Amino acid sequence: MIGVIGGGIIGVATAYELAKLGEEVVVFEKRYFGSGSTFRCASGIRAQFTDEANIKLMKYSIERWKELSEELGHNIMFQQTGYLFLATTEEEVEAFKKNIKLQNRFGVPTKLITPEEAKEIVPPLNVEEFLAGAWNPEDGKASPFHTLYAYKKAGEKLGVKFYPYTEVVWIDGGREHKWKIKTTKGEFEVDVIVNATNAWGSRINSMIGKDIVPITPFKHQLVKTEPLERGQIEPLVCPPAWNDSYVIQDGEDGGVICGTALEYKSDPDDVTPTYDFVKEVLKWAVKIIPALRHVHVVRQWAGHYAKTPDNNPAIGELVEDFYVAIGFSGHGFMMAPAVAQALAERIVKGRTKVPLDWEWYDPYRFERGELRTSAFQIG
Ligand code: FAD
Structure with a gap:
């Protein structure tokens, strides 16, 4: 046993x-x-990592994600809606190109796209401050x-x-x-x-x-907005230079989940959310998608990243x-x-x-x- x-x-x-x-x-x-x-x-589910081991593991994992609803006999709501990373500086664009080359080597079809192409994928995106995007349409999300x-x-x-x-x-x-x-x-x-x-x-x-x-638990939080019409922010969108902030439309109800890298060392049993997170995450979220300014936040919660060195x-x-x-x-x-x-x-x-x-x-x-x-x- x-x-x-x-x-x-x-x-x-x-x-x-x-x-x-x-x-x-x-x-x-x-x-x-x-x-x-x-x-x-x-x-979120992605193969856009920056090292061979994690890219290969996630390439395989995505293949498994595709099979799971049928194999397990229940719809897990896996959708390949992509991950879109956005670069704000020339140095970042160069780093994206290097990562894309590595990902392509292991069969992950990430490509560099223009801000205009990014806006076609995410219509309400503020593209003004971005120089390019790294886009893998095979990344995705599941419930x-x-x-x-x-x-x-x-x-x-x-x-x-x-x-x-x-x-x-x-x-x-x-x-x-x-x-x-x-x-x-x-x-x-x-x-x-x-x-x-x-x-x-x-x-x-x-x-x-x-x-x-050695595992250090760090409290990480998210907020979620009221449901929005589907199809607007389907991929996970993240400009890493903006405090690793991201937005992604929930695959089930269309609410927008927003995260940012404001973290605290904390006991993993403590899942109390904090108000300073709300201020920080919304500052970045409305920079990425300005129209979110008009949308209500309906939930906030906390969990933990179990970080190794x-x-x-x-x-x-x-x-x-x-x-x-x-x-x-x-x-x-x-x-x-x-x-x-x-x-x-x-x-x-x-x-x-x-x-x-x-x-x-x-x-x-x-x-x-x-x-x-x-x-x-x-x-
Ligand atoms: P857990 O889900 O934490 O399960 C461990 C379980 O062990 C717990 O339920 C706990 O109660 C139980 N346990 C502990 N001690 C004992 C004991 N003594 N006896 C019995 N049971 C015990 N990951 C992604 O891949 N994509 C994302 O987009 C993503 N976003 C995240 C956003 C946030 C805000 C957070 C906090 C995490 C995110 N993660 C994401 C990370 C992801 O949630 C975790 O890596 C994943 O859920 C870990 O699963 P697990 O089964 O290892 O751990």
Whole structure:
């Protein structure tokens, strides 16, 4: 039996993939499923990264995203509405060109477009201050709610047992013995553990005396406007030089989700939103889309980026039969389909066809002082 700790998108998708391979799986979630970062994310999915490992992983993940509604038997609202990054200086245009070349090398069809072309894609965009855009029409978005629900339902059909409001408080055993997982709902014995608790990941690793993945939770927030007519800001639009701010129209109801890189170190259980975020994010949002000035904000919420020192997750085997997939640094939703499949195949078969570079994401790299190039992060 395999015990997955953490009921966000990574834990639930991994449980499903494990069950698909014939494993008996239990998942422990201390609150309700999705209550961590997953239900608080901006729904964005992109292959526009600036390093080989993340580009390849996300290229594959997008292929999986395309299949999921049919495979899981529920519409997860995946739409390839693209990501549009906007450059404000010549130096940025040069950096975009370099990134585009790298992305093209691995089959990601990003191209450099003019401000006029950008305005055709996003009609209310203020193009005056932009010199060029990096546009990948294959990037997109999906509903975090429907995706988690779909994986969970499909997992249940394959026999996965999901335990909500069941906090893991201690772990014993390992090596030749089974793992004993002590929870608020009793004790469980499992052969393999997957730690999928992201921002809480270090706490679970500490329970087995292996707190070697440095994760710092940073509170990140979003606001959302009242619903607008669809088709106006369908891609995620981000001028990185404007404090990594972004806007994206919700794929379901048409409200505009707005984010910016105002972050605070914070306990992952503290999800209280702050007023200074509203002022900061709206300052940038109305610069990107001036017409948003006339639209009401109806919601604000907070979640956490579980940041590692190089903004890349830690994925792999920490000790025998104890795996981690944590520290997603703001990219766990988009990566989940690929990571879940790769991890499940590695655990069950010892190998995977997913192009996941285990060396790049090695949880031991921090201890060895081998940081990777920082993963390209926004908001
Ligand atoms: P989580 O969803 O956080 O799940 C971990 C779970 O573990 C939690 O539910 C928690 O309750 C549970 N847990 C913790 N401790 C215990 C315990 N002791 N016992 C049992 N359960 C426990 N990512 C993208 O890809 N695209 C985006 O556009 C995007 N936008 C974002 C915007 C914001 C504002 C935020 C905050 C995040 C965003 N992210 C985005 C990041 C994304 O939300 C996360 O990377 C992703 O949801 C991580 O999923 P997870 O399953 O690893 O973690």
